Amino acid sequence: MAIWRTVVGKLWLTIIALVAVVIITVGVFLMQYVGDLQLADTNRIKHLFIYTGVVGFLLTTFFAFFLLTKITQPLREMKEAADRVSQGDYAARVAIRSSDEIGELANTFNQMASELNALIRDLQHERDHLSSVLRSMTDAVISFDADGGVILTNPQGDHLLDEWSAVHWEEEATEQLGLVPVPLRDTFQRVLSTGRELTDKIHVQSGVWSVVMTPLAATDEVRGAVAVFRDVTEEFRIDKMRKDFVANVSHEIRTPLSMVQGYSEALLDDIAGSPEERKELVQVIHDESLRMGRLVKDLLDLARMEAGYLEMTFQPVDVNALMSRVYRKFSVLAKDAGITLTRMEEDAALQLQAADPDRLEQVMTNLLDNAIRHTPSGASIRMGVERKSGSRGPVLELTVEDEGQGIPPEDLPYIFERFYKADKARKRETKGGGGTGLGLAIVKNLVEAHGGKIRAESEPGRGTRFTISLPMSSKRATTGSTLNR
Numbered sequence: 001m002a003i004w005r006t007v008v009g010k011l012w013l014t015i016i017a018l019v020a021v022v023i024i025t026v027g028v029f030l031m032q033y034v035g036d037l038q039l040a041d042t043n044r045i046k047h048l049f050i051y052t053g054v055v056g057f058l059l060t061t062f063f064a065f066f067l068l069t070k071i072t073q074p075l076r077e078m079k080e081a082a083d084r085v086s087q088g089d090y091a092a093r094v095a096i097r098s099s100d101e102i103g104e105l106a107n108t109f110n111q112m113a114s115e116l117n118a119l120i121r122d123l124q125h126e127r128d129h130l131s132s133v134l135r136s137m138t139d140a141v142i143s144f145d146a147d148g149g150v151i152l153t154n155p156q157g158d159h160l161l162d163e164w165s166a167v168h169w170e171e172e173a174t175e176q177l178g179l180v181p182v183p184l185r186d187t188f189q190r191v192l193s194t195g196r197e198l199t200d201k202i203h204v205q206s207g208v209w210s211v212v213m214t215p216l217a218a219t220d221e222v223r224g225a226v227a228v229f230r231d232v233t234e235e236f237r238i239d240k241m242r243k244d245f246v247a248n249v250s251h252e253i254r255t256p257l258s259m260v261q262g263y264s265e266a267l268l269d270d271i272a273g274s275p276e277e278r279k280e281l282v283q284v285i286h287d288e289s290l291r292m293g294r295l296v297k298d299l300l301d302l303a304r305m306e307a308g309y310l311e312m313t314f315q316p317v318d319v320n321a322l323m324s325r326v327y328r329k330f331s332v333l334a335k336d337a338g339i340t341l342t343r344m345e346e347d348a349a350l351q352l353q354a355a356d357p358d359r360l361e362q363v364m365t366n367l368l369d370n371a372i373r374h375t376p377s378g379a380s381i382r383m384g385v386e387r388k389s390g391s392r393g394p395v396l397e398l399t400v401e402d403e404g405q406g407i408p409p410e411d412l413p414y415i416f417e418r419f420y421k422a423d424k425a426r427k428r429e430t431k432g433g434g435g436t437g438l439g440l441a442i443v444k445n446l447v448e449a450h451g452g453k454i455r456a457e458s459e460p461g462r463g464t465r466f467t468i469s470l471p472m473s474s475k476r477a478t479t480g481s482t483l484n485r
Contacts, residue, residue: 338377
């Protein structure tokens with residue numbers, strides 16, 4: 001920087017100008033007197049003025065350098081320190097060389113820098129703390145500005161934005177509003193317009209999300225909004241299942257109760273005119289009470305399984321002996337119904353290292369009971385077991401295949417749900433008075449408790465095939481142990 005642009009340079013030039021003006025003025029007035037007096041040594045007087053000007057110039061220059069040391073240099077150091085602070089070096093300090101105003105200014109600057117450093121450090125700690133909290137949250141958090149741009153997100157929020165951006169929304173809902181997802185735009189606009197917190201539930205494909213959106217308020221306007229997303233798909237599904245469960249149980253119990261009540265009233269009113277008619281009424285009451293008993297038993301079993309209190313005793317199981325017991329149990333029933341029940345040839349190597357034989361027998365019993373009830377007379381049912389190679393070792397596949405009416409393709413994915421009956425029109429017309437709608441749900445839970453899987457294949461009008469895959473080697477339990485899931 002040029003010296004004449006500094007404070008000291010300006011003072012120096014000003015003083016020099018003043019000295020020059022004084023000397024010139026004095027010289028102008030004294031020269032006429034010198035000429036009038038006709039002094040002999042006028043040159044010496046002229047030299048005196050010259051020497052006086054030079055001395056004045058030297059004194060002012062010395063004064064200027066003195067001011068440069070005392071004023072300009074500390075100010076320049078403070079400017080350099082301020083530049084370092086503006087670039088993020090909050091540890092910059094200025095040396096205090098005096099106790100005058102410049103020294104006080106330097107001391108104030110150092111205190112300001114210290115407080116600024118502490119404030120920035122606290123802000124960084126708060127930012128790191130907020131970032132850690134956001135990263136550790138299981139909920140998705142997304143902050144939007146007033147134009148819909150994303151200000152801040154956590155990893156869950158980033159994942160949610162990426163997932164929803166890949167969804168193909170309806171054409172009428174594609175108007176641009178920044179990066180705000182389409183199902184959230186109505187809530188976002190209402191928050192901006194009202195300035196109040198809003199809570200909503202949005203459905204995206206098969207998921208349900210609870211959204212709490214809070215406005216980011218400035219002094220005179222709303223500058224954005226913060227949205228917190230919680231995945232409530234499971235809670236929504238459980239709530240729907242609970243409501244469906246209550247409705248289905250009420251429906252299933254209402255029919256046998258109505259029949260029991262009606263037939264018992266008929267007995268009380270002595271409507272039956274003969275012992276045979278009374279016996280028939282009592283038989284209906286007995287059958288319906290048994291049906292309600294089966295329903296209650298199945299409900300208790302399923303509730304224990306889903307709550308994790310299923311007691312199972314794992315031990316080595318001879319699958320051939322198991323299939324023989326089930327075959328003998330249903331052979332007479334199938335013969336009475338005019339159905340041919342067959343089984344595949346035995347294989348002595350069909351052994352499960354750890355399984356519950358009673359639970360597996362319950363699984364096969366439920367499947368065969370369904371097959372017989374939905375297979376017409378003259379058709380056949382086949383039982384089979386086969387060893388196959390799986391991705392995690394050898395597995396046994398137990399199959400039950402019938403030639404019944406089959407299951408419609410649209411109903412096939414839901415047959416293992418509670419109370420789901422694929423053919424509602426014939427559910428009361430099947431052999432044995434119809435089931436409770438819980439058998440396949442119990443079967444699925446028992447198979448999964450063994451570490452296996454069950455699948456169903458069906459073609460309407462040609463029959464249904466259930467296949468159970470069980471691992472031959474299991475690390476679940478040893479002989480005689482009890483598993484509480």
